[in-house]
Amino acid sequence: MAAVGYTSGDPRKVNDTGDTLTGGLVLSGGGSNLTVGGSGAVTGDLSVAGRLSAAGVALPTTFPGRRAPFRDPTRIVTHFQTGHGWATSGGVDAPTTNLNDTTDFAKGTQAAKVVFTGNGNLDISGLSSIDLTGKAIRFQVKVDDASKLSQLNIRVGTSTTNNFQWQTLASTATSKLYRSGEWTTVTVGWADVHGGAGTFSLDANRVPSATTGFTFIRFQVVATGGNCTVHFQSVEVIDNVSATFPNGxxxxxxxxxxxxxxxxxxxxxxxxxxxxxxxxxxxxxxxxxxxxxxxxxxxxxxxxxxxxxxxxxxxxxxxxxxxxxxxxxxxxxxxxxxxxxxxxxxxxxxxxxxxxxxxxxxxxxxxxxxxxxxxxxxxxxxxxxxxxxxxxxxxxxxxxxxxxxxxxxxxxxxxxxxxxxxxxxxxxxxxxxxxxxxxxxxxxxxxxxxxxxxxxxxxxxxxxxxxxxxxxxxxxxxxxxxxxxxxx
Structure with missing residues (x-):
């Protein structure tokens, strides 16, 4: 229909479908309960006491000023695709574990699904030497039921006995790091390393004895309250903070x-x-x-x-x-x-x-x-x-x-x-x-x-x-x- 003028206080309906217009609408005053189905123009002031929505979504008054940061990895260790070479050990339920799971993944065509019954591991050895000098490790996982997870830790070194360890806890007093059913990306750097074992150690100032030559990675899960299902999607090496801020x-x-x-x-x-x-x-x-x-x-x-x-x-x-x-x-x-x-x-x-x-x-x-x-x-x-x-x-x-x-x-x-x-x-x-x-x-x-x-x-x-x-x-x-x- 053609554009219609609707003046404040006018009690008339503007068409036989009520206050819904399929054509344009020109407001010279105020109105109430008007939905515009086509294009229109407002020649005066328009005040909305409630929410202003478009396609059923409330419109923000203003929007964020910049997009979130993202940096490409300098090295992809694995995205857990076919032939990834990782293996389980410790408390793992073998019948329900699927290291090539094509039913639940975030990248590529599959992820590794591991069902932990207690303290269990997902390991890989024999990697090409990894240099973590000035680098951080970024990994992506999903926990089906976070209440069954106590810790999800990562160890990097040359073997099960010679490695550095990072600890990530499932929750704090206020909020959980790992939330049920959510793909979560975690980054750990040298400023966060918890300890060393075997040939690897931290000095009194927590500086690592080595930052390169690593060929072994282990994810260690401490499960609680029954079987804990964790999906592993990626392990990547990225520049750490010092690439942008040399002094932190x-x-x-x-x-x-x-x-x-x-x-x-x-x-x-x-x-x-x-x-x-x-x-x-x-x-x-x-x-x-x-x-x-x-x-x-x-x-x-x-x-x-x-x-x-x-x-x-x-x-x-x-x-x-x-x-x-x-x-x-x-x-x-x-x-x-x-x-x-x-x-x-x-x-x-x-x-x-x-x-x-x-x-x-x-x-x-x-x-x-x-x-x-x-x-x-x-x-x-x-x-x-x-x-x-x-x-x-x-x-x-x-x-x-x-x-x-x-x-x-x-x-x-x-x-x-x-x-x-x-x-x-x-x-x-x-x-x-x-x-x-x-x-x-x-x-x-x-x-x-x-x-x-x-x-x-x-x-x-x-x-x-x-x-x-x-x-x-x-x-x-x-x-x-x-x-x-x-x-x-």
Whole structure:
């Protein structure tokens, strides 16, 4: 039909199918419950109180500013195609294991499916010599039921007794690394190595005795609670962080809009021209003890910080995204991104409240919703290695919407966030520089008092010690968004 004018307050129906038009629609005023089936034009202002959708999908107000990083592997060890040569040992259920499974795969035409009954292995030996100098190992797996997996570890060396070991744990206090039924990509580098065995060792600063000449790889699975099915799809060797950042790289990130971040952290960071990423809870901006809009603009415009997103409402921040439906999460993120844009903030990064990134109450992927509005998602996973070492983030990150960060930085008690441990020889700053990693350090409240705490409080003295140490090590400090821009 032809274009129809529909004026605000006009009670008439515009055709015999109700308020659905199959032709064009010109609005000179307002209207309600109108669906346009063809093309049209709006000559006046149009306000939508609810959601604006296209083809059944709610439209974002703004979109991420850049695509996620990706780097081609320098060497493909295996994609587990026909003739791959891997074999099982230990606690494996042979009748249900299929090393050439053509029914469930992500690349090529098959993957290796192994059903573990306890501690079991998937090995290959006799490989052409692998040089891991300045490299990292990236692998892709899927666990059918993550509740049955305790650890999935990788060993690289020359035999079952001579190798280096990396540990990856199935879960942390807040979120799982391996989620049921999901193809997961994991990258481990020398900054994360857990230990050595036989002829291979780590020195007092955790520097490996060798980084080349490897001919053996083992995946070790520690299963719990019955048979654990793991699908293996690829093993690749890629450049590690040092290919882009020869001295490693640190990001200093701040959550929850506390005003002490402006009053106490900013002056110290200004001393070295260090820039932070500050994740906002919009409803708390301007409240007592919280950052104000003028302070946020000063952080961005004068000190170069990235002002990024954490939550729009206090309720969703405090209850976590996992307590809400997909529509509620989408509305939250759309409003958050719109607020950043409306206030002239250019941050393109997001931090999950509580680090929880799994699913909404109606089963939607929170990571996928976040990807509509932001270019990365940061967790509070303090690493997925053993308790004695932190697995830092690699670059490029294998999961840009599940970026690892070390949280709870203080010197109040034991733990991975001890400032004294971070700055010591062989600590996270040392290994970041020597062996290559992207170390993301998360802060909340700073205090001028004599003690911090485990609830995210750090003294200014300890914060200053940490910042001075980063400068001493010569590690560059960059915002999360700036690191993400460096991919090739």
């Amino acid at each position: 790289v640190v990001s200093l990130v701040f959550d929850d809009s506390w005003d002490s971040q402006y009053a106490l952290a900013r002056p110290k960071m200004d001393q070295y021209s260090y820039r932070g990423t500050n994740y906002q809870i919009v409803e708390r901006v301007g409240q007592a003890g919280r950052l104000t809009l003028p302070q946020l603009r000063t952080l961005q415009d004068q000190s170069g910080w990235e002002i990024a997103g954490h939550a729009y409402t206090t309720a969703i921040h405090d209850s976590r995204l996992t307590a809400f439906t997909a529509r509620q999460v989408d509305d939250e993120l759309r409003n958050l991104r719109a607020w950043l844009v409306a206030n002239g903030f250019h941050g393109d990064s997001y931090a999950y409240p509580g680090g929880q990134f799994e699913s909404t109450t109606d089963g939607a992927s929170i990571e996928q919703i976040v990807s509509r509005y932001f270019s990365s998602g940061r967790t509070v996973l303090s690493g997925y290695g053993a308790s004695t070492n932190v697995l830092s983030e690699q670059y490029p990150p294998p999961r840009p919407y599940r970026i690892l960060a070390l949280s709870g930085i203080s010197d109040a008690s034991g733990g991975q966030g001890l400032v004294s441990s971070l700055v010591a020889a062989g600590g996270e700053l040392d290994t970041c520089k020597r062996l290559g990693s992207w170390l993301i350090l998360t802060f909340h409240v700073l205090t001028t008092g004599s003690t911090g705490g485990d609830d995210g409080v750090i003294t200014q003295a300890n914060f200053n010690t940490l910042i001075d140490a980063i400068n001493s090590y010569g590690i560059p400090v960059k915002t999360v968004a700036d690191v993400m821009r460096y991919y090739t």
